[in-house]
Amino acid sequence: MSKSNFTRRGLLKTSAAAGGALAAPTFFSNAMADGHAGYLNAPQGSSVTLGFNVPQSGPYADEGADELRAYELAVEHLNGGGDGGMMNTFSSKALTGNGILGKKVEYVTGDTQTKSDAARASAKSMIEKDGAIMITGGSSSGVAVAVQALCQEAGIIFMAGLTHSNDTTGKDKKANGFRHFFNSYMSGAALAPILAANYGTDRNAYHLTADYNWGYTTEEAVRTSTEALGWNTVAAVKTPLTQTDFSSYIAPVLQSGADVLVLNHYGGNMVNSLTNAVQFGLRAKEVNGKNFEIIVPLYSRLMAKGAGANVKGIFGSTNWHWSLQDEGSKAFVKSFGTKYGFPPSQAAHTCYVQTLLYADAAERAGTFNPCGIDEALADFQFDGMGNGPTLYRAEDHQCFKDVLVVKGKENPANEFDLLEIVEVTPAAQVTYDASIFGGELGTCNPGA
Amino acid sequence: MLGLSAKDTRLFLIVIAMVAFAPFLMNPFPTDSAMAQFNAGYPDLMQRFVIFGIFAIGFNILFGLTGYLSFGHAAFLGVGSYAAMWVFKLLGMNVLPALALSIVLSGLFAVVIGYVSLRRSGIYFSILTLAFAMMSYALAYSVLAADMDGPDQQGMLQKGLTGGETGLQLTLSDPRVLGQSTTAEGNIPVPNLFGIEMRDATELVLGNWAFTFSAGYYIAGVIMLIAFYISIRIFRSPFGLMLQAIKTNQTRLNYTGLNSRPYTLAAFVISGMYAGLAGGLMVAMDPLAGPERMFWTASGEVVLMTILGGVGTLIGPVLGAGAIKYMENILSKINKDTLYEWFSFMPDGLEGLLVTMVYPFVGKGWHLTLGIIFMLVVIFLPGGLVEGGQRIRGLFGRKKKTETDTPDGAKSPAE
Numbered sequence: 001m002s003k004s005n006f007t008r009r010g011l012l013k014t015s016a017a018a019g020g021a022l023a024a025p026t027f028f029s030n031a032m033a034d035g036h037a038g039y040l041n042a043p044q045g046s047s048v049t050l051g052f053n054v055p056q057s058g059p060y061a062d063e064g065a066d067e068l069r070a071y072e073l074a075v076e077h078l079n080g081g082g083d084g085g086m087m088n089t090f091s092s093k094a095l096t097g098n099g100i101l102g103k104k105v106e107y108v109t110g111d112t113q114t115k116s117d118a119a120r121a122s123a124k125s126m127i128e129k130d131g132a133i134m135i136t137g138g139s140s141s142g143v144a145v146a147v148q149a150l151c152q153e154a155g156i157i158f159m160a161g162l163t164h165s166n167d168t169t170g171k172d173k174k175a176n177g178f179r180h181f182f183n184s185y186m187s188g189a190a191l192a193p194i195l196a197a198n199y200g201t202d203r204n205a206y207h208l209t210a211d212y213n214w215g216y217t218t219e220e221a222v223r224t225s226t227e228a229l230g231w232n233t234v235a236a237v238k239t240p241l242t243q244t245d246f247s248s249y250i251a252p253v254l255q256s257g258a259d260v261l262v263l264n265h266y267g268g269n270m271v272n273s274l275t276n277a278v279q280f281g282l283r284a285k286e287v288n289g290k291n292f293e294i295i296v297p298l299y300s301r302l303m304a305k306g307a308g309a310n311v312k313g314i315f316g317s318t319n320w321h322w323s324l325q326d327e328g329s330k331a332f333v334k335s336f337g338t339k340y341g342f343p344p345s346q347a348a349h350t351c352y353v354q355t356l357l358y359a360d361a362a363e364r365a366g367t368f369n370p371c372g373i374d375e376a377l378a379d380f381q382f383d384g385m386g387n388g389p390t391l392y393r394a395e396d397h398q399c400f401k402d403v404l405v406v407k408g409k410e411n412p413a414n415e416f417d418l419l420e421i422v423e424v425t426p427a428a429q430v431t432y433d434a435s436i437f438g439g440e441l442g443t444c445n446p447g448a
Numbered sequence: 449m450l451g452l453s454a455k456d457t458r459l460f461l462i463v464i465a466m467v468a469f470a471p472f473l474m475n476p477f478p479t480d481s482a483m484a485q486f487n488a489g490y491p492d493l494m495q496r497f498v499i500f501g502i503f504a505i506g507f508n509i510l511f512g513l514t515g516y517l518s519f520g521h522a523a524f525l526g527v528g529s530y531a532a533m534w535v536f537k538l539l540g541m542n543v544l545p546a547l548a549l550s551i552v553l554s555g556l557f558a559v560v561i562g563y564v565s566l567r568r569s570g571i572y573f574s575i576l577t578l579a580f581a582m583m584s585y586a587l588a589y590s591v592l593a594a595d596m597d598g599p600d601q602q603g604m605l606q607k608g609l610t611g612g613e614t615g616l617q618l619t620l621s622d623p624r625v626l627g628q629s630t631t632a633e634g635n636i637p638v639p640n641l642f643g644i645e646m647r648d649a650t651e652l653v654l655g656n657w658a659f660t661f662s663a664g665y666y667i668a669g670v671i672m673l674i675a676f677y678i679s680i681r682i683f684r685s686p687f688g689l690m691l692q693a694i695k696t697n698q699t700r701l702n703y704t705g706l707n708s709r710p711y712t713l714a715a716f717v718i719s720g721m722y723a724g725l726a727g728g729l730m731v732a733m734d735p736l737a738g739p740e741r742m743f744w745t746a747s748g749e750v751v752l753m754t755i756l757g758g759v760g761t762l763i764g765p766v767l768g769a770g771a772i773k774y775m776e777n778i779l780s781k782i783n784k785d786t787l788y789e790w791f792s793f794m795p796d797g798l799e800g801l802l803v804t805m806v807y808p809f810v811g812k813g814w815h816l817t818l819g820i821i822f823m824l825v826v827i828f829l830p831g832g833l834v835e836g837g838q839r840i841r842g843l844f845g846r847k848k849k850t851e852t853d854t855p856d857g858a859k860s861p862a863e
Binding site for chain 1: 487492589590614618620621633735783
């Protein structure tokens with residue numbers, strides 16, 4: 001754009017633009033507050049846009065890829081494609097395969113890079129540019145907490161994906177945020193009795209903890225519940241999230257006199273630390289007259305696959321596993337398997353369920369308004385989604401359902417059959433008071 | 449105008465026009481067309497353009513003028529962000545005090561780091577600044593994130609000074625002594641400038657085109673213009689000449705009996721304050737400050753921006769910042785389905801082949817595209833995008849002489 005060279009045509013153009021600008025007030029509509037709808041990004045026309053914000057790069061990229069597959073499957077089912085999956089087994093029958101509220105479901109995707117800043121930038125562009133009405137995803141609690149706060153500020157619903165930290169629906173809970181996945185507290189509460197039954201009540205535990213939000217709350221949950229059984233915590237060491245070689249952290253474990261190693265690691269971290277621990281011969285050791293044991297509080301099939309034979313006999317907890325035999329799980333595994341050729345992970349499951357729950361809530365509320373969704377999901381009880389009867393608690397927007405305690409299979413039948421379910425801990429045993437983690441839910445924000 | 453030479457005035461006016469009309473320039477495609485994917489005229493990205501523009505302008509004052517390559521500039525960005533967040537938490541949501549504290553605090557921080565790092569030059573200086581930045585990152589990530597209230601308290605310091613990896617966030621229970629803790633609707637108040645909320649926006653719909661004018665963008669834009677103006681004045685001042693002398697031959701300067709360190713330190717501090725201002729603006733637009741803002745990759749990014757745009761040029765860093773942020777936010781959002789949509793007119797086999805060929809360069813592969821463009825620019829346009837612009841202007845300049853008698857001869861150079 002040069003300032004010189006005025007021409008008659010250029011002048012005409014400029015005048016036209018200026019005239020347009022003067023006449024503009026008639027065209028102006030407030031972008032952030034659509035008057036008649038009363039909430040941000042109210043869907044115009046015949047479609048509604050959802051934002052799938054998942055890690056496509058970084059340590060949780062595998063989980064992110066599986067989450068995206070689940071979202072695509074959920075959109076297909078919502079729009080009436082495929083075999084309908086869990087829509088057929090879901091206890092609420094509001095969804096008919098005709099989109100959401102008669103609007104065809106479309107979606108946009110973004111990469112969180114497992115960084116709060118990047119995740120927020122990506123979520124913002126979905127809200128501001130693509131007009132997304134709901135953001136979902138995330139495979140890290142830090143990101144989930146950050147994006148949830150953004151959605152609260154902006155006035156958009158956030159349906160958390162895989163996030164296991166207590167904080168997401170504890171300290172940092174938000175009225176516009178909802179979580180279906182279980183949390184560290186539940187893992188601790190479900191694992192402790194199993195550990196006591198198998199390893200006794202006289203144990204010395206050594207924790208290696210991923211140095212971030214989720215690591216801290218998981219360590220705390222496991223410590224509290226195992227110490228209540230009589231276990232002793234020898235040491236708890238933090239490891240950087242970006243660490244790939246844990247040898248230097250494993251060596252001191254042998255000298256510490258501990259006879260249990262708790263790996264508060266997830267994803268690639270856990271694969272590497274467990275592999276290192278096994279290579280160091282920890283599991284063959286005998287300390288204090290007892291076999292040395294390793295525990296992984298949060299397990300997933302993708303991690304078990306990465307760690308290979310090293311997971312055999314190792315206890316952990318999980319939100320869901322594809323080998324469950326209820327109707328919901330079977331239907332989901334079938335349609336996921338038909339589309340992609342392998343069974344879904346727990347990350348995929350929770351993301352799929354969250355999308356359906358959102359769609360169902362919008363359908364029952366008769367609106368996409370976040371406050372309407374909020375009301376529809378508060379204390380909502382449902383079944384048929386793979387975890388048995390489930391409650392979406394109104395006080396903290398956390399789901400309460402059975403927790404699975406799993407163990408690495410000794411003789412896997414195939415490459416997906418890596419975990420066996422040891423026990424299904426009933427929801428009552430892992431339910432806690434909503435106030436124990438502090439934080440304030442606030443009120444729903446429709447953004448307009 | 450304003451003490452600028454005619455050439456600088458023209459440049460400054462062009463930049464003013466670009467900032468003012470960015471909502472139009474960035475949204476050239478109709479909203480319902482397939483090309484709408486490439487529209488960048490939404491508030492968040494435009495804000496990022498000008499904020500990272502400020503960051504890069506400041507970095508260029510140090511790197512472009514003195515030749516000192518700081519590899520830890522993101523530390524100041526982080527310090528500015530955390531400072532502004534604490535003003536929002538303690539004082540109130542007006543952005544001016546927040547920005548003021550960001551600038552002051554990052555300036556102080558720059559004095560300390562600069563005082564130590566500037567004892568060395570060249571690669572040693574780069575490594576020292578990198579070390580400081582990574583130390584700041586580690587501090588923000590774990591040390592300063594430790595619970596300072598005690599385990600049974602749920603107060604403001606329960607996540608420490610920096611909030612650790614989740615980042616420092618606003619909460620409903622922050623005191624905000626000059627404002628309100630909670631809005632009437634029960635939400636966290638929004639950063640504002642005397643009542644103008646940063647996220648306020650109006651939309652202008654002209655036919656198929658939609659243009660969004662965001663209050664936050666224009667406030668950041670005005671601040672960027674002020675920063676740009678100050679940068680021009682520094683470039684043209686005796687102080688700026690002294691800095692260029694340092695770049696050209698510091699040893700000779702020292703032999704003439706001149707102590708160059710106060711000058712480099714001043715440049716370092718000014719550039720740190722620019723970074724702090726950018727950090728403060730980032731949280732003013734999006735109130736969350738996370739430690740990864742201080743990670744070495746963030747420091748590397750501003751180096752890339754400056755080199756991509758053109759080191760030592762006035763406008764280069766702004767262009768580089770824009771180019772990188774554009775790729776990060778637009779290319780990274782193109783997924784396989786979008787590609788299939790674009791190539792759907794082709795026969796199936798060809799369509800699949802094209803998608804497979806293009807896919808590695810978009811979506812999560814945008815870094816690859818950035819890398820290739822960066823290599824091409826460094827190899828063929830060592831002066832960055834600015835040199836590219838000059839070459840194109842050179843081409844048109846020659847054309848102008850030969851085509852002046854064509855009817856629309858005057859139009860070509862105007863583009």
